[in-house]
Amino acid sequence: RILVEKYDGKVPPVREALESLPGVGRKTANVVLNVGFGQPTIAVDTHIFRVSNRTGLAPGKNPDAVEQKLLKVVPTEFLHDAHHWLILHGRYVCKARKPECWHCAIEPLCEFKEKTPAPKQ
Template sequence: MPARQSPNNPKTAIRKPKKLSREEIEEVFRRFSAANPEPKGELEYTNAFTLLVAVVLSAQATDVGVNKATRDLFAVADTPEKMAALGVEGVSRYIRTIGLFNGKAKNVVALSELLIERHGGEVPTTREELEALPGVGRKTANVVLNIFFGQPTIAVDTHLFRVGNRTGLAPGANPLKVELALMKAVPGWAMLHAHHWLILHGRYVCKARVPECWRCLIADICRHEPKTPAPVAKGGGLAPPR
């Protein structure tokens, strides 16, 4: 009996999908573009600083949950100076509903202080400078660079990692390998929006437990097998969309 696939056991056999061809990748993004020409992120922000804070807070949390907490927070602290003045306890009071809020509050205050000290209160525009801030890793830096500064970066979260591997778009053993594979594979014209198209596809269609293949724009191109059939309602007919 073949080994059962397990993401937690490196000794088990994991069958990698065949990578999509250049022509197939071009078609994937053509379809995403046709369906959603101007995709947007779902985190709420008012400037580069509030976007940076929102992304830091979004680690292991949902965008919906982060938005609920930051609406009141950003109303009183939308600059590094105001955020630092709140202090860790002050920030914590606003973000208690977010997982790991104590550690995140410390990072938000610390990065605010460093922005004031090193960058005159402005959010830097390079990955290296962003990653030097507390709580900011490669993924967070890429999100800020892409969304606010319009740089062609791709931030690989759990959704992009899954989509890249499952579809054959950019198979890779870890997020960095998937990111680098996507940077090579994505057509130049699609680079700016690729991050958003893929994260939205992974969040709402190519879901982790049960991908909704029956309503996928790229099901005929995707390497994932077997495709998930459309759900059937009791008494016949297709079940209503979830």
């Protein structure tokens, strides 16, 4: 209803406007801006948080800290895609419980101390 009354039923392409909507926080606003409007944002979810901290790419104690560091270290031209790359890497390679370090393209650069070896055949 607020979207209809305040924004003529159109999703606003501005973070502050999105976050003013009930139930929309920074992460959701970033997803909408990135996916819906092609803006160079990174929505730090559990996968991005884990990958950023494990690898040392952008360590931080909370999602906001990780987001701010990622925005500094990821070149602007890669920000839109980096959001998706990091999520996929966290989902399928750098998994929470059993990371598949032997599949990881950046394993030699990774700072994670508990790397998992390939399973024995």
